Amino acid sequence: MSPDLPDDTARAAGAWLAHLAAERRLSPKTVEAYARDLRQFLAFLGTHLDAPPTLAALRCLTPLNLRAFLAARRREGIGSRSLMRQLAALRSFAKHLERGGEASASAFAAVRSPKVARGLPKPLTAAAARAAANPDSRAGEEKEPWILLRDAAVLALLYGSGLRIGEALSLTRAAAPVGGADSVTVTGKGGKTRTVPVLPQVARAIADYIAACPYHLPAEGPLFVGARGGALSPRIVQLAMQHLRGALGLPDTATPHALRHSFATHLLGRGGDLRAIQELLGHASLSTTQVYTKVDATRLLAAYDAAHPRA
Structure with a gap:
């Protein structure tokens, strides 16, 4: 994770990523993608809240904060499928914090996932x-x-x-x-x-x-x-x-x-x-x-x- 993160958030993020790799046995590429998703979110919060994204700040998050992040990513041209994966990563991190008694995942659960239009696979003859x-x-x-x-x-x-x-x-x-x-x-x-x-x-x-x-x-x-x-x-x-x-x-x-x-x-x-x-x-x-x-x-x-x- 980024060296600019507050110590408590960096520690929690590291423990979550280790849990994904060791206990949930996600592939290294998936763990890397989840780490990138979290870094982007925490960087956004630092600017959006005008304060370091400490665990105390994460405990105070509202659905409005999360929707602001998704809207900002949408303005950057990020598609619904990528936003859906990013939100899934953030929910996973929030649940990890909740299990440790460090934060609540309720704000993340209150935000709907973006709708993804699923096209049919296109096989060859x-x-x-x-x-x-x-x-x-x-x-x-x-x-x-x-x-x-x-x-x-x-x-x-x-x-x-x-x-x-x-x-x-x-x-x-x-x-x-x-x-x-x-x-x-x-x-x-x-x-x-x-x-x-x-x-x-x-x-x-x-x-x-x-x-x-x-x-x-x-x-x-x-x-x-x-x-x-x-x-x-x-x-x-x-x-x-x-x-x-x-x-x-x-x-x-x-x-x-x-x-x-x-x-x-x-x-x-x-x-x-x-x-x-x-x-x-x-x-x-x-x-x-x-x-x-x-x-x-x-x-x-x-x-x-x-x-x-x-x-």
Whole structure:
């Protein structure tokens, strides 16, 4: 946290962040985001109240103070989704203080979360998803062959196993689903692990990349490496997908994460069980997975409108 904070607030903030990491087992990136959210709020309070944001000041907060903060963030161009996450972080901090008898969380509970318009996921067609995972789709690029094989292997994992990009890039060489392996275990959000199947063609794509990679891949080192041998950045995979959008004429919604959406939508369209898809995706709540039923219904209606003679 900021060294300018009052000692009591800095101590409480540090204890809260340690609780998030150790007891709630949130990922380091989530803890970092929550710390940033709290820093921004406390910096605002210092100016808004014209006084240091001590624990005594936090005990006197009203819903009006919180709404002023959200309004200020809104004027800075922050969207509803980010504001909702920031408010969730502040509520968590307030509840932590309340459990320790240092403040009340009532002011935070009295403020409504911003409404977020949830759009439907935009999957690719099965043909486009398969093409994205084919290294031949980028044959015209001036890239080393092993890099094209690497990118194709990552994208094949996203579509073939429904992984998040961070899950795929966190795999170690020892965890690579090759040599007859038909599944892979990944660590998802909240540190939860799950085992997902790996199709033979995906395993072959990974094996082809490993065989072509010019770097030694230690067992506990990253499976996917960058051009200089370090861990592969998600940004590189996003750029690869950007090139594919141009090469294959795909829409702007064709991102690496759209391959995960495609995995779920195509499974559901072929009669996959919703609960099983939830497990494969690593969703904590079935309601998160149910959004794909709306996607499938939308696709069916679009096909009906395009093909039915009386539509």
